[in-house]
Amino acid sequence: EAEVAQSPRYKITEKSQAVAFWCDPISGHATLYWYRQILGQGPELLVQFQDESVVDDSQLPKDRFSAERLKGVDSTLKIQPAELGDSAMYLCASSRRREPKETQYFGPGTRLLVL
């Protein structure tokens, strides 16, 4: 069964450092999402891609966060500089199409701890 891959699974960094997370969606899935999940809360959408284009980045803190999906396949989310409040689980999800009924398939996530 195809799965969404993410790496690393865990990342510890010091504040002001740069971090990057990688996501490889299920093959053929055109839509890719990055979510942030703070401990004890539900995931919140940071950015959504349709192929290589950003569809929604309204909740992405653009002064420090960036995301790209250059060839419309895998994606990278970067934080520079990291702040203490960025400690969270970062989840990547993908779906076949950009439709409300479509199931989003989630990867295992990257747990970030900023010291």
Next chain:
Amino acid sequence: AQSVTQLGSHVSVSEGALVLLRCNYSSSVPPYLFWYVQYPNQGLQLLLKYTSAATLVKGINGFEAEFKKSETSFHLTKPSAHMSDAAEYFCAVSNFGNEKLTFGTGTRLTIIP
């Protein structure tokens, strides 16, 4: 605008007892509703979804949910709890014209042996 409210951040049931996790939604247009499960340090896995076909939706692992428009609810049930059901459960909503998923704050289910 769309939102989801999950009543009860923690629910405990005995093994073999009925599981009931509550979800109420708010949406200005007909919603699509999802239940996801999350085990510790893992991603989310879809249990079931409502996409305007049958109002009673059956999912994996013996779970089901009923869409009730009059009550704006989509509660998740399982007749008999198993130890392996212990996890965090999230209700989420999208709607026609907006594929963005809005999640509730989650309910942690504990199974008592």
